[in-house]
Amino acid sequence: MKKAEAVLIPLPAIGHIVAVVEMAKLLAQRDDRLYTTVLVMHPTVDPNTINYMESITASTLPDRMRVINLPRVEPITSDIEPNKWLRSLVEGQKTHVKEYVSKIRTQFEMNPNSPRLAGFIFDTFAARMKDVLNEFGVPWYVFSASGAAFIGNMLHLTALHDEQGVDLTELKNSEDELKIPCLASPIPAKLVPSMVFEKDSLTAFLEHARLLTEARGILINTFLGFESYAINSLSDGKTPPVYPVGPIVKHVGDGGDPMSDESTNYRDIMEWLNDHPPLSVVFLCFGSWGSFKEKQVKEIAIALEHSGHRFLWSLRKPSQNDEIQSPSDYEDFQSILPQGFLDRTAKIGKVIGWAPQVEILSHSAVGGFASHCGWNSILESLRFGVPIATWPLYAEQQFNAFMLIVELGFGVEIKMDYRSEFNWDGNENIISAGEIERGVRCLMELGSEKVEKLKGLSGKSRKALENGGSSFTWLGRFIQDLVDHLS
Known part of the structure; x- marks a missing residue:
């Protein structure tokens, strides 16, 4: 039986880290061939992450799963503008990610029975890390901790900007409505994500959206019975294959609550x-x-x-x-x-x-x-x-x-x-x-x-993740795609 390892890298914010950790658990528990490693970048956006990482380390993770804290990158301080902060962090962590992944490859070369690197799964807002893949020759995927409609919205707004020359910053105070393919109803323009309202954050938003189209596939934390309209809208021939694999949420009794002090x-x-x-x-x-x-x-x-x-x-x-x-x-x-x-x-x-x-x-x-x-x-x-x-x-x-x-x-x-x-x-x-x-x-x-x-x-x-459910099926298709290229 071939052993395959997937490396997951979340945005270093608590909501994204929790979702990616749960995704890694799901993969490791689903298929005996799969090993998963979550690499957490530091410094993180908020201090809650430190408590969460400590509780995760103390808890019992599934077999074949690891959560690794990458070394802290210096000098990255809180006074850097938020949009430049993430770019600086990703750039600073690329060397550490390369070092870690090189160890996986070396282990396989020394022992073919050890897991072979199968691919990367990047958070939507950490996909700039894709540059580290050049020397490894493996595919990369995006994991969205938001819904299918949000992904469709990102792609549509980027098309408005890139193809029609729309100044998205003007939507902030607009009374207009937008028709977006991922939504059945027109949406007031002022309700689109606030990242597009300011020039600096808009630049980052557009960059992340363009990267989506380069991925081998997009895993989304949603399910067909919830966002069927938005999911179907992404089957447009221009978007990479979409895998609705949710709802991936923390379960009662799982432990690892970011603020729990057992008090x-x-x-x-x-x-x-x-x-x-x-x-x-x-x-x-x-x-x-x-x-x-x-x-x-x-x-x-x-x-x-x-x-x-x-x-x-x-x-x-x-x-x-x-x-x-x-x-x-x-x-x-x-x-x-x-x-x-x-x-x-x-x-x-x-x-x-x-x-x-x-x-x-x-x-x-x-x-x-x-x-x-x-x-x-x-x-x-x-x-x-x-x-x-x-x-x-x-x-x-x-x-x-x-x-x-x-x-x-x-x-x-x-x-x-x-x-x-x-x-x-x-x-x-x-x-x-x-x-x-x-x-x-x-x-x-x-x-x-x-x-x-x-x-x-x-x-x-609940049924979506059970055997025979829609997300269960889509997750199986993703795993098959992930391991197929190892043949």
Whole structure:
């Protein structure tokens, strides 16, 4: 039996690393011929990654799988512009990747029974690393931690820019709608990913999109029963073969939670949920980068108190002086919340810092999820059948919110065009307590038609990865393509 090794390299941000690690697990568990190695670049975008990598190292990975921390690249500091930071990091890590992969090749030459390098799988935004392949003669693929529609959107916007000369930065304040092949409905131009609105980030966006067309194939963290329209639109003869292999999400009990410290906080959260009836709690959580300033926090608090619904609120502290750093936990919630709020809501609500999101979403007490609409969060919510109220913050999350509300027709809207952009422009974009309360009420009193539709999608998400399911089949086709060239 031939042994083949795939090397996976994620974008060094926590959501992307988690998705790629789960992808590597899936491959190693699926086929006894496959060995997988995840190479994690350092420094990473946020400190949560360090905790996650430590927990992964301490946990039991599947046989034939490794997660390797590449040496830290210096001098790369946080004051480099975000778009140039990633380019500098990838360039600095190419030597380390070459060294590691050369060892795999040498091992095979010395012992033909050891795994032979079969190919690379790069994160969508790490594909510049493809240059290291020149001396190895193996294919490379892209893994998208976002959905099929996002990939279609990237390709279409790039075509508008390259072939029709459209200035994409002008979409930022546009009232126009765009017809994009991957979407059945026209989308307001201002909801496309914010990376295209500024010239520096647009350059990087276009570069990554063009690289997509050079890949041997594109693996996407989605499934046919969820994004059939977008997946079918990518079968256009111009896009490399697409493999919808999701939903790839962290499972309950898998361990390796990036913020877990095995403290009493986790037990306290779960015990609190145990005390509440099924589907009665709305969970508010805005991702590893999600936070709000004091004025918006108070509007949320007023909305939750007036709604009367039970709530579990993950409230994080923004970085100071608008620095681009991930949020931290408050030492004292009373310093940011309205006076007396915690006392008045003590019987129906709980405010927490870090949240074990998968474990919370899987709990029977949770009946709704107010979310930033990150793709991992959407897939986790879908897996456990928890409806979403959309409150996007940055990146492609407004696009994802449009997908949920308009394209797919489930969930409710708190806001679809909200952008925090880490308050880089100094302006506060405030959603009123009334708007938030309306969204929470709609979420927790969702009509039976949407509930049944969501239950159906939840079931399809589970079956997709089972033997005979669509993603199971597509993953098999990808593995076959990966090992075929070794003959």
